[in-house]
Amino acid sequence: xxxxxxxxxxxxxxxxxxxxxxxxxxxxxxxxxxxxxxxxxxxxxxxxxxxxxxxxxxxxxxxxxxxxxxxxxxxxxxxxxxxxxxxxxxxxxxxxxxxxxxxxxxxxxxxxxxxxxxxxxxxxxxxxxxxxxxxxxxxxxxxxxxxxxxxxxxxxxxxxxxxxxxxxxxxxxxxxxxxxxxxxxxxxxxxxxxxxxxxxxxxxxxxxxxxxxxxxxxxxxxxxxxxxxxxxxxxxxxxxxxxxxx
Amino acid sequence: xxxxxxxxxxxxxxxxxxxxxxxxxxxxxxxxxxxxxxxxxxxxxxxxxxxxxxxxxxxxxxxxxxxxxxxxxxxxxxxxxxxxxxxxxxxxxxxxxxxxxxxxxxxxxxxxxxxxxxxxxxxxxxxxxxxxxxxxxxxxxxxxxxxxxxxxxxxxxxxxxxxxxxxxxxxxxxxxxxxxxxxxxxxxxxxxxxxxxxxxxxxxxxxxxxxxxxxxxxxxxxxxxxxxxxxxxxxxxxxxxxxxxxxxxxxxxxxxxxxxxxxxxxxxxxxxxxxxxxxxxxxxxxxxxxxxxxxxxxxxxxxxxxxxxxxxxxxxxxxxxxxxxxxxxxxxxxxxxxxxxxxxxxxxxxxxxxxxxxxxxxxxxxxxxxxxxxxxxxxxxxxxxxxxxxxxxxxxxxxxxxxxxxxxxxxxxxxxxxxxxxxxxxxxxxxxxxxxxxxxxxxxxxxxxxxxxxxxxxxxxxxxxxxxxxxxxxxxxxxxxxxxxxxxxxxxxxxxxxxxxxxxxxxxxxxxxxxxxxxxxxxxxxxxxxxxxxxxxxxxxxxxxxxxxxxxxxxxxxxxxxxxxxxxxxxxxxxx
Numbered sequence: 001x002x003x004x005x006x007x008x009x010x011x012x013x014x015x016x017x018x019x020x021x022x023x024x025x026x027x028x029x030x031x032x033x034x035x036x037x038x039x040x041x042x043x044x045x046x047x048x049x050x051x052x053x054x055x056x057x058x059x060x061x062x063x064x065x066x067x068x069x070x071x072x073x074x075x076x077x078x079x080x081x082x083x084x085x086x087x088x089x090x091x092x093x094x095x096x097x098x099x100x101x102x103x104x105x106x107x108x109x110x111x112x113x114x115x116x117x118x119x120x121x122x123x124x125x126x127x128x129x130x131x132x133x134x135x136x137x138x139x140x141x142x143x144x145x146x147x148x149x150x151x152x153x154x155x156x157x158x159x160x161x162x163x164x165x166x167x168x169x170x171x172x173x174x175x176x177x178x179x180x181x182x183x184x185x186x187x188x189x190x191x192x193x194x195x196x197x198x199x200x201x202x203x204x205x206x207x208x209x210x211x212x213x214x215x216x217x218x219x220x221x222x223x224x225x226x227x228x229x230x231x232x233x234x235x236x237x238x239x240x241x242x243x244x245x246x
Numbered sequence: 247x248x249x250x251x252x253x254x255x256x257x258x259x260x261x262x263x264x265x266x267x268x269x270x271x272x273x274x275x276x277x278x279x280x281x282x283x284x285x286x287x288x289x290x291x292x293x294x295x296x297x298x299x300x301x302x303x304x305x306x307x308x309x310x311x312x313x314x315x316x317x318x319x320x321x322x323x324x325x326x327x328x329x330x331x332x333x334x335x336x337x338x339x340x341x342x343x344x345x346x347x348x349x350x351x352x353x354x355x356x357x358x359x360x361x362x363x364x365x366x367x368x369x370x371x372x373x374x375x376x377x378x379x380x381x382x383x384x385x386x387x388x389x390x391x392x393x394x395x396x397x398x399x400x401x402x403x404x405x406x407x408x409x410x411x412x413x414x415x416x417x418x419x420x421x422x423x424x425x426x427x428x429x430x431x432x433x434x435x436x437x438x439x440x441x442x443x444x445x446x447x448x449x450x451x452x453x454x455x456x457x458x459x460x461x462x463x464x465x466x467x468x469x470x471x472x473x474x475x476x477x478x479x480x481x482x483x484x485x486x487x488x489x490x491x492x493x494x495x496x497x498x499x500x501x502x503x504x505x506x507x508x509x510x511x512x513x514x515x516x517x518x519x520x521x522x523x524x525x526x527x528x529x530x531x532x533x534x535x536x537x538x539x540x541x542x543x544x545x546x547x548x549x550x551x552x553x554x555x556x557x558x559x560x561x562x563x564x565x566x567x568x569x570x571x572x573x574x575x576x577x578x579x580x581x582x583x584x585x586x587x588x589x590x591x592x593x594x595x596x597x598x599x600x601x602x603x604x605x606x607x608x609x610x611x612x613x614x615x616x617x618x619x620x621x622x623x624x625x626x627x628x629x630x631x632x633x634x635x636x637x638x639x640x641x642x643x644x645x646x647x648x649x650x651x652x653x654x655x656x657x658x659x660x661x662x663x664x665x666x667x668x669x670x671x672x673x674x675x676x677x678x679x680x681x682x683x684x685x686x687x688x689x690x691x692x693x694x695x696x697x698x699x700x701x702x703x704x705x706x707x708x709x710x711x712x713x714x715x716x717x718x719x720x721x722x723x724x725x726x727x728x729x730x731x732x733x734x735x736x737x738x739x740x741x742x743x744x745x746x747x748x749x750x751x752x753x754x755x756x757x758x759x760x761x762x763x764x765x766x767x768x769x770x771x772x773x774x775x776x777x778x779x780x781x782x783x784x785x786x787x788x789x790x791x792x793x794x795x796x797x798x799x800x801x802x803x804x805x806x807x808x809x810x811x812x813x814x815x816x817x818x819x820x821x822x
Binding site for chain 2: 059081232237
């Protein structure tokens with residue numbers, strides 16, 4: 001896991017991400033991968049888009065007590081941590097926070113940051129829609145891992161396909177109510193994919209024990225990309241850094 | 247500068263510990279003056295090995311007459327079984343290099359959990375000798391390699407083959423048969439991550455315990471290999487090396503800039519190690535009583551240190567002067583101690599701070615802690631820390647600014663408009679990603695600089711905070727971090743370290759005169775190495791485990807006094 005984190009950091013650094021962003025992006029991918037949430041698949045799928053740096057995250061409005069942010073077609077891998085930090089600041093001030101992050105992708109990357117709310121004794125829920133599904137991630141106070149559900153269903157509109165919603169609250173029943181409401185959107189639907197908090201924990205323990213299986217082709221690709229942070233060696237640079245001797 | 251926050255002893259004792267302030271302790275030159283002490287990792291490890299009586303057996307010894315081949319040791323600890331696997335091969339002198347960019351070595355090794363079966367051995371044989379170019383799996387915990395000190399090795403084998411013991415004075419000149427050049431752990435190249443080691447292998451759950459044990463076993467093998475080759479060369483006349491001389495051999499180490507980024511990238515861990523040391527020292531000063539017995543013991547230790555330093559052979563003029571200065575100051579302090587009735591150790595520490603250089607001060611501090619194991623050894627379990635640099639998002643900009651003014655006054659004092667203050671940059675070389683220093687405007691690579699410029703980054707963050715406060719454009723740190731994402735990493739570092747006792751190392755690593763060797767010595771002192779032999783301002787040779795008990799000593803009485811070893815007396819007649 002450490003090795004993969006280092007490699008990802010260097011690769012993101014090579015793409016031009018700033019230090020905070022590449023650190024957070026690398027950790028998010030490894031977190032997801034080690035919890036059985038396919039972080040590497042996410043990175044591979046979105047790599048081309050990640051290579052194009054966009055405009056920074058922007059707070060655009062506050063509508064009905066919901067903060068609206070525009071990620072300007074940015075990845076949640078890089079802005080997810082900032083989103084959660086802002087939500088935390090609001091949570092501490094008001095006891096709750098609702099957010100709508102528009103124009104973003106790699107939305108699963110919000111999941112690793114949700115444990116911040118749990119540590120503060122709050123509950124949180126994040127949800128988003130893609131072509132075929134509604135994805136819901138919920139974490140309860142003091143838990144280490146969230147739970148994930150994937151419900152069949154198409155997005156309401158185009159904007160929903162690139163939107164992420166996040167709600168955190170000191171009162172757990174408020175989050176439970178949202179979770180129930182989302183599930184009852186279609187009374188016929190049952191999740192066609194889910195990972196419980198306990199399962200995420202078990203995946204993590206297995207990753208600690210056995211390490212992570214890394215797609216070698218992707219790892220090699222990352223290594224090549226990461227080489228861009230390296231500097232060609234010269235005789236001048238070798239001098240004084242250490243002599244050869246017997 | 248305000249004193250430290252909640253210390254390790256805060257809840258433990260009614261009397262709060264008076265730790266030395268960060269302004270003193272975190273000064274780079276001070277950190278580069280640290281000496282090993284009883285909570286250095288090698289010392290902790292060997293106390294466990296000896297007191298718990300680990301069973302270390304050589305199960306496979308498949309070496310030819312020249313000492314090339316495979317050896318496997320099994321190690322039974324209180325909590326598990328491990329295997330130490332060695333591949334020794336012939337290496338042409340012309341190919342022998344201690345640089346991290348080398349690709350062949352005299353010896354390559356790995357420490358594994360459990361027994362090694364044939365299939366695993368085959369995999370290890372194919373990959374361990376390749377080191378960074380190979381790939382092992384999560385059953386391996388440490389990967390390392392070592393090269394012969396060929397002049398010394400040939401001399402020792404020659405003497406043993408001829409029926410003679412190597413002369414201690416000759417051993418003293420180098421002090422080891424082999425030198426390690428890299429010791430890898432923490433999940434590199436497919437190995438077990440630190441999280442696995444820490445949770446599943448309690449015997450190696452302290453920082454760098456597995457790495458230190460690997461070096462100890464390299465030493466063990468090197469001594470056995472020398473005996474083996476001598477015996478194979480001259481079965482009729484060869485003798486085994488005397489145990490007293492064996493103990494005087496350590497393992498050499500060459501440490502360069504590769505180690506330096508660790509101290510910057512793990513500030514909470516480094517800060518914890520320093521806090522532990524300072525806590526142990528503070529306990530001794532506050533609770534230790536300078537009885538006649540303790541003063542006598544300190545006297546012996548200081549004399550031993552003086553002799554140890556006299557025996558160091560280095561061609562680095564600066565280090566020789568430094569050692570000579572310490573020897574002189576030790577004489578002064580011995581006289582001072584003898585000339586008065588000491589009421590408490592604070593008197594000695596205060597006198598040392600007023601009159602002696604930092605190296606001698608820290609040597610005295612190390613030895614004070616030796617006098618009272620009961621005041622320091624329980625701190626061993628606090629050396630680990632879960633590292634996490636987290637933003638405090640709800641903090642006001644004014645409070646964040648005040649944090650920097652309080653904890654980073656040393657960084658704000660640097661005039662970055664002065665060219666010398668930003669004269670160098672750190673970068674990673676194409677050659678095995680080895681960290682190197684470059685001169686700004688002279689060498690290429692500045693645009694790829696590593697993020698080690700903490701003082702400069704803090705300055706940038708501070709100036710931007712001031713601007714935002716004046717403009718009233720951000721209500722909280724969270725909003726500030728969204729507006730200026732390039733400063734988020736620095737801001738969370740500042741906020742997180744403000745909650746620690748010691749925070750960041752006080753050094754501008756971009757300065758023209760920066761001495762990275764101080765960073766290396768700091769970390770090496772926590773490892774427990776001795777006999778620092780700087781080869782430049784960028785790298786240093788040193789010796790590990792010199793004087794340490796041998797594997798054959800396990801099960802015998804253990805005095806835990808092997809540090810600062812001195813040359814054994816030569817035998818009056820050769821052994822048969």
